[in-house]
Amino acid sequence: MDALHQRKDALSWGRAHHFTHHIAQPAFADELPTILKERGARPVLARGLGRSYGDSGLNADNVLIDMRALDHVRGFNPDTGVLDAEAGVTLKDILELCAQYEGRWFLPVTPGTKFVTLGGAIANDVHGKNHHGAGCFGNHVLSLRLMRSDGTVLTCSPDENTALFRATVGGMGLTGLILSARIALKSVPGLWVENEDIRYDTLDEFYALTNDSLEGWEYTVAWIDCLARGQATGRGIFSRSRHIASSRPAPPIRDPRIALPVNLPNIALNKITMAAFNALYIRRARRKPTRKAVPFDGAFYPLDAIGQFNRLYGRRGFYQYQCVIPTRVERDATRALLSEISQAGVGSFLAVLKTFGDKLSPGLMSFPMPGTTLALDFANAGASTLALLSRLDAITRAAGGRIYAAKDGRVSAADFQAGYPQWTDFARLIDPGFSSSFWRRVGAGAAA
Amino acid sequence: MNMVIFGATSAIAQAVARLYAKKGARFFLVARNDERLAIVAADLRARGAAQVETANADLADLSLHANLVARAQSALGALDRVLVAHGTLTNQRAAETGADVMAQEIGVNFLSAASLLTHVANVMELQRAGSIAVIGSVAGDRGRQSNYVYGSAKAGLGVFVQGLRHRMSRHGVNVTLVKPGFVDTPMTAGLAKAGPLWATPAKVAADIKAAMEGGAAILYTPWFWRWIMLIIRSVPDAVFRRTRL
Numbered sequence: 001m002d003a004l005h006q007r008k009d010a011l012s013w014g015r016a017h018h019f020t021h022h023i024a025q026p027a028f029a030d031e032l033p034t035i036l037k038e039r040g041a042r043p044v045l046a047r048g049l050g051r052s053y054g055d056s057g058l059n060a061d062n063v064l065i066d067m068r069a070l071d072h073v074r075g076f077n078p079d080t081g082v083l084d085a086e087a088g089v090t091l092k093d094i095l096e097l098c099a100q101y102e103g104r105w106f107l108p109v110t111p112g113t114k115f116v117t118l119g120g121a122i123a124n125d126v127h128g129k130n131h132h133g134a135g136c137f138g139n140h141v142l143s144l145r146l147m148r149s150d151g152t153v154l155t156c157s158p159d160e161n162t163a164l165f166r167a168t169v170g171g172m173g174l175t176g177l178i179l180s181a182r183i184a185l186k187s188v189p190g191l192w193v194e195n196e197d198i199r200y201d202t203l204d205e206f207y208a209l210t211n212d213s214l215e216g217w218e219y220t221v222a223w224i225d226c227l228a229r230g231q232a233t234g235r236g237i238f239s240r241s242r243h244i245a246s247s248r249p250a251p252p253i254r255d256p257r258i259a260l261p262v263n264l265p266n267i268a269l270n271k272i273t274m275a276a277f278n279a280l281y282i283r284r285a286r287r288k289p290t291r292k293a294v295p296f297d298g299a300f301y302p303l304d305a306i307g308q309f310n311r312l313y314g315r316r317g318f319y320q321y322q323c324v325i326p327t328r329v330e331r332d333a334t335r336a337l338l339s340e341i342s343q344a345g346v347g348s349f350l351a352v353l354k355t356f357g358d359k360l361s362p363g364l365m366s367f368p369m370p371g372t373t374l375a376l377d378f379a380n381a382g383a384s385t386l387a388l389l390s391r392l393d394a395i396t397r398a399a400g401g402r403i404y405a406a407k408d409g410r411v412s413a414a415d416f417q418a419g420y421p422q423w424t425d426f427a428r429l430i431d432p433g434f435s436s437s438f439w440r441r442v443g444a445g446a447a448a
Numbered sequence: 449m450n451m452v453i454f455g456a457t458s459a460i461a462q463a464v465a466r467l468y469a470k471k472g473a474r475f476f477l478v479a480r481n482d483e484r485l486a487i488v489a490a491d492l493r494a495r496g497a498a499q500v501e502t503a504n505a506d507l508a509d510l511s512l513h514a515n516l517v518a519r520a521q522s523a524l525g526a527l528d529r530v531l532v533a534h535g536t537l538t539n540q541r542a543a544e545t546g547a548d549v550m551a552q553e554i555g556v557n558f559l560s561a562a563s564l565l566t567h568v569a570n571v572m573e574l575q576r577a578g579s580i581a582v583i584g585s586v587a588g589d590r591g592r593q594s595n596y597v598y599g600s601a602k603a604g605l606g607v608f609v610q611g612l613r614h615r616m617s618r619h620g621v622n623v624t625l626v627k628p629g630f631v632d633t634p635m636t637a638g639l640a641k642a643g644p645l646w647a648t649p650a651k652v653a654a655d656i657k658a659a660m661e662g663g664a665a666i667l668y669t670p671w672f673w674r675w676i677m678l679i680i681r682s683v684p685d686a687v688f689r690r691t692r693l
């Protein structure tokens with residue numbers, strides 16, 4: 001009768017969208033059928049830890065089901081590494097479980113934060129720094145249980161309810177509620193990683209370092225200075241790592257050491273502070289690779305050290321732009337994107353550049369494709385920010401690339417659909433009782 | 449380490465249990481829903497618990513309490529840690545319209561906890577070791593128009609626990625009163641959760657474990673609630689009456 005509560009506090013990570021929602025926060029999955037009845041005609045969307053940046057995890061004026069308390073491990077087999085867990089279990093929980101079992105197992109794929117739920121990881125089919133070897137999160141999902149809006153529960157896997165499985169992996173929460181999933185953890189020699197940071201000066205060097213590293217290094221990524229221009233476009237720090245055996249004790253898994261309790265004033269982050277930060281950060285790294293054994297936490301989740309760092313961007317929030325450019329044109333289009341950004345001079349601290357491999361995900365709407373992906377934040381300055389992002393969209397679209405729904409809060413329906421021509425197949429598999437602000441903007445019903 | 453939890457399906461209690469499960473604890477869990485108990489038991493086993501036994505009981509029914517404590521004892525042997533966590537966030541309006549709802553709410557939030565603690569204390573007194581934590585609330589620190597029925601139950605529980613601590617201290621048993629502030633759990637689904645005052649169950653659980661192990665008398669969690677409540681308690685009545693708190 002009163003499972004839904006009208007609240008205005010559900011924001012996405014970018015904090016640029018402010019909507020009213022009807023929120024349910026079930027304690028156990030047995031409450032879901034009642035919530036789905038109580039929604040009436042209002043469409044529903046699941047919410048995890050709210051780490052998506054734009055509006056794909058929001059559902060303005062409609063229902064959000066907060067899945068965080070449905071976070072029970074259903075079973076773990078330490079011999080096979082198969083984990084069966086409810087969708088609200090976080091990647092941090094899974095890492096703690098890995099540590100508990102002597103560090104023999106690890107997440108097969110992890111995004112740049114461990115504060116993400118299993119459901120969110122599947123719904124956006126997240127990728128990590130090991131895409132070139134491991135593919136997406138969805139490549140490691142053995143099966144999942146999906147509750148549709150009529151309350152029925154279907155088991156979906158690569159061989160059962162296959163179409164729905166493929167639509168749910170990367171399906172942005174639109175096919176139903178993921179109740180639980182079975183995933184295959186990967187066997188590792190230990191929880192310490194060997195890491196090398198290499199400073200480099202040009203985009204061509206980035207590609208050379210990438211090619212040299214694909215064989216021997218599981219994880220690669222580059223942090224680039226997006227204010228650099230001309231010859232220096234794309235300069236940055238190339239970072240690569242791999243799991244190693246270590247006799248040292250299991251490293252700690254940390255919560256944020258400090259947190260930003262309130263929004264910072266808008267002036268905290270301007271061109272001057274950014275340029276200074278970028279220059280300092282890049283100079284920290286040596287040109288000659290430095291090889292170190294480090295705990296995985298600091299290597300994979302540097303941003304997790306600061307709680308709510310998203311408040312850095314002030315009251316108006318920010319947008320993250322992430323696109324992928326297919327291999328064929330990756331150098332030219334990446335250079336074009338970077339020079340557009342450096343000319344505008346408004347890119348954030350650091351941008352992330354990485355190449356995707358050719359391993360296909362089962363996800364119908366998965367973001368990655370073989371090529372180069374670029375991700376960076378832009379403080380929300382209103383119309384000028386949106387105009388710049390549209391110029392980036394034009395470059396991405398002309399190159400045959402696409403943007404990442406997990407990060408988006410403003411792409412046009414036409415640009416989205418051009419990047420995902422399979423969207424019409426996907427639209428047929430959506431649960432009619434589910435929707436999101438993002439989908440109402442870019443999907444069926446939106447003007448193409 | 450053996451642990452008994454009353455209200456084991458509570459979000460806060462589960463978060464505490466996980467911290468002990470990681471260390472290989474053995475559990476006796478009491479809650480009123482078998483399906484939920486099975487889910488929690490499987491979770492704790494996967495997270496490292498050496499043994500998990502469960503019992504189903506509506507804790508508002510005081511006549512079941514003696515038997516529950518006896519069963520906990522026979523399942524575990526010594527009771528090293530006991531957590532009393534069950535509670536209901538009272539609908540204040542409903543508790544004003546008739547005394548039935550009021551009495552029921554005080555029953556579950558105060559009487560049932562006091563009854564369980566009476567049985568538990570008699571076991572632990574003989575054991576001469578162990579630690580008990582009881583979840584009260586900052587709402588028990590000052591009566592407010594918006595939640596004084598819930599608040600009075602938690603306040604009564606607070607004095608009961610204080611006295612029990614006094615009694616048990618001679619027997620080597622610690623008793624801690626836990627006063628959480630705003631915790632982001634299903635219990636508080638109706639409230640907007642933005643802002644620095646909200647804590648996660650995991651954060652509160654870490655504080656509870658530390659207090660149970662360290663022997664604190666009263667734990668405000670997170671810590672800043674001690675100071676917030678100090679201020680709220682010192683607001684003069686003439687001013688307080690004009691607020692909507």
Ligand SMILES: Cc1cc2nc3c(=O)[nH]c(=O)nc-3n(C[C@H](O)[C@H](O)[C@H](O)COP(=O)(O)OP(=O)(O)OC[C@H]3O[C@@H](n4cnc5c(N)ncnc54)[C@H](O)[C@@H]3O)c2cc1C
Pocket residue numbers: 013045046047048049050051052053056057067087088110111112113115116117118119120121123124125126127128129172173174176177178179303406407
């Ligand atoms: C610092 C940082 C770094 C990041 N790095 C990466 C990265 O390297 N790679 C990458 O791919 N992503 C990255 N992300 C994005 C993040 O991994 C995704 O947005 C992820 O989906 C967030 O999960 P969540 O639990 O917070 O879910 P939310 O953001 O709350 O929701 C995400 C989507 O999942 C759906 N969903 C959630 N739970 C369920 C469920 N139980 N059933 C059905 N649908 C559900 C929601 O409806 C929504 O569409 C990063 C984000 C941050 C903040």
Ligand SMILES: NC(=O)c1ccc[n+]([C@@H]2O[C@H](COP(=O)([O-])OP(=O)(O)OC[C@H]3O[C@@H](n4cnc5c(N)ncnc54)[C@H](OP(=O)(O)O)[C@@H]3O)[C@@H](O)[C@H]2O)c1
Pocket residue numbers: 027455456457458459460461479480481484505506507508533534535536537556583584585586627628629630631632633634635636
């Ligand atoms: N959340 C907060 O902000 C907050 C603040 C201060 C104090 N507290 C206190 O913290 C404790 C735990 O609360 P929580 O936040 O973890 O909320 P919760 O998840 O709603 O937990 C409350 C638990 O009490 C159980 N319960 C209620 N009546 C019962 C009965 N008659 N018999 C058996 N079990 C019963 C419920 O069981 P079912 O699962 O079967 O419903 C539920 O598991 C409570 O004492 C609460 O008053 C909470």
